[in-house]
Amino acid sequence: MPSEAALEIFYAESDELLEAMDSALLRMEDGEYDSEILNEIFRSAHTIKGSAGIFGLDHIVEFTHVVENILDRARDDEIRIESELLNIIFKCRDHMSVLVHASSDEFAEDDAMQEAGRLLLESLKPWAQAAEPESSSDDPNSTPATQAGNWHISLRLTPECLRNGMDPNSFVSFLGSIGTVVYIETLMDALPEFDNFDPEVLYLAYEIALDADVDRDAIENAFAFVQEDSQIRILPPDSVVDEYVALIEALPESNERIGEILIRCGAISEQTLQQALATQLGEKVAHGKARQIGELLEDEKGVSNKVVQAAVDKQRSSEIKKPASTAPQLIRVDAERLDHLINLIGELVINRQRVDLLAAHTGNESLIEAVNSLGGFTELLRDAALNLRMVPIGSTFQRFKRIVRDTAQELGKNIQLVIEGAETELDRLMVEKLTDPLTHIVRNAMDHGIEPLEVRRENNKPEAGTLKLAAFHDAGNIVIEISDDGGGIVPEKIRAKAVEKGVIDEDTHLPEQDILQLVFHPGFSTAENVTNLSGRGVGMDVVKRNVEALQGHIEIHSVVGEGTTFRIRLPLTLAIIDGFHVSTGQTQFIVPQAAVIECTDLASHIDKNGRNCINLRGDMIPYVALREIFQLPDKEPDIEEKSKERTDNLLVVQVGEDRAGILVDHLHGEVQTVVKPMGPIFKPLKGVGGSSLLGNGDIAFILDITQLIETVITVEAHEL
């Protein structure tokens, strides 16, 4: 009956272990094969099996047990994991993941899942050991690693363990599942006075005699997740008397008491105990001090550690820590709490603007300075909070290694995955939402982009196709590229299909980029064979929608015969941005600062020929007025103040390689604002990517520069 909370931890840790296992298997496939990596893979399976045992998740234990045996044999060099076995182990790992996420009940009702497991275990038979070491006493030829007989287990769990979701019930039940509990004594010595009793604290301790034919690991495993301060002592069968004496000495209760319990457990006989205690006592008297416990243990068999919790410590540190020696210390935080914190900081940022404004109005120097300083800290706080949300895209890219490998196998193609910029960071929420679109694009590239072997040979291309996933920052955005060196997208084919599907008319002429964009049209697909992977026409338009839902854009670049690149551009975060506050007429706008390269005036650069572009130090840059784009009312001529000020301010912005000028009435300075997304009703409104609350309570529209530039360039193209 472990708690929900404990079960959650089991899921999270198992997922991590499964990922580590996947990663290790991939490295093994790449050629890494040594005892370290074999140990890593074995330990992952071993730990999952053990913890599953505690939670009574037998379906996981049964399956993983067999896999673990195979891995153990490989560890002991009895077999070698070649590609055929490796493939099966990949599938076993996947099945383990399925099992972990299914409850015992779900498993019992799912015939397909059970069958899948059976088939996998069947396929492992050629490598499996003849004799299973985990059977109990009816197997007379137990392998040397296990010891049959009565194990003695002394359980002193921490008082807090009940609160933490661990109940001794689970452990004892688990022990009962790997052997027979011949005797158990529940020690109630620590139960306090009635008035001092805390109902959520554990006061009970246990001494257990377990008849089992197992190795020490099997028992230690059960306690892998237990608190660090718990004391679990395990004495294997046939332990020497001195070891029991040491145990008696080490336990807090009186010697006589423990001695009696051990007798009841059948661990030692009364006579032996009396003799041993007498000897011990005698020595104490003779030498003035007792022999150290360590010395007592010098000449035993079967006890490799001191009779302390070292076993548990070792278990925990070797199995739960990641292999990298320089791994940073990580803690688990509830995602909701993190989001809450960031929301609060967002509100703080807004409030700070207001305070800024009010302070400026007072003209009070010291106040203004103090508020500035406050602003500085708010900014740092904001950055730190945002950093919490940022995760490197590498982990998402990592997952594709497995997808590419499996898909390439399915397609019978040789495809190499290259990853660039894995350390590029983006908002955690975005990462989750990107996985689906990226997967679709990758599968598409592998299925339709990369040509079959013969075709590549004919065209003198390397036999192995290359798929590249790259990520980098640009102008306050994150850019993700998926490129392949396949056959490219043939515009004529797209066009023909579009006409066939009635997406465009026969005689519509579109520039190439627009033709490629047709690929994102719903119901569109040019695949000759609709395969399992892609080509059903429901993929690309969903991809585009997903990307746009993240306030992003997607474009395609392709060269026939050479390859295709999908480029996705996303804002770094959906939460807070640094912006430039501008206005035209009564309407306020914010331009993301990262996109602004320059701030100048129109008059100095206006093109003499009357075209809508400016001459910026020799470069001709198109520009457009916000007033025109958003059809804002004309300036009213009789607002005297405003009409005296210059109202031809030009912001030069850049996205990628494109530059454009944006004409506004007034510049108001830098702000940092919380981005509130526009509702879906505003989707057709091009050029606006969100709104924000200014310090004075006004609403400002955040410009989507990419869309704006697109508009500008289109307008220009049409006018030329």
Next chain:
Amino acid sequence: MFTCEVDIQKDLTSVSLAGELSIYSAAQLFNEHIKTLDYSNDFLVNLQGVEEIDTAGVQILLMLFRRVWHEGKTCEVTGMSASVQNYLNLFNLNEAMPVSGLQLS
């Protein structure tokens, strides 16, 4: 969720516990019920309705028994449920909670 019904006669207090006696309700069960009882009588404890019990629940029962015995009174179980019996069997605690000859339904 648990229920705790107490019936106090002149010399005998009967406590009927039912539902889940677990860590989740341990504090409430002990502090609001068990702790508030008057321990000057003999006790009968009916556990027939206990559907689930864990170590926290068992500890509370143990404390109850001890408390009664501390006053020199008797304390016996009059009704047992499968979940309680299983736990007692698993941990060899049958002697800690003697069952009465009487079987009150």
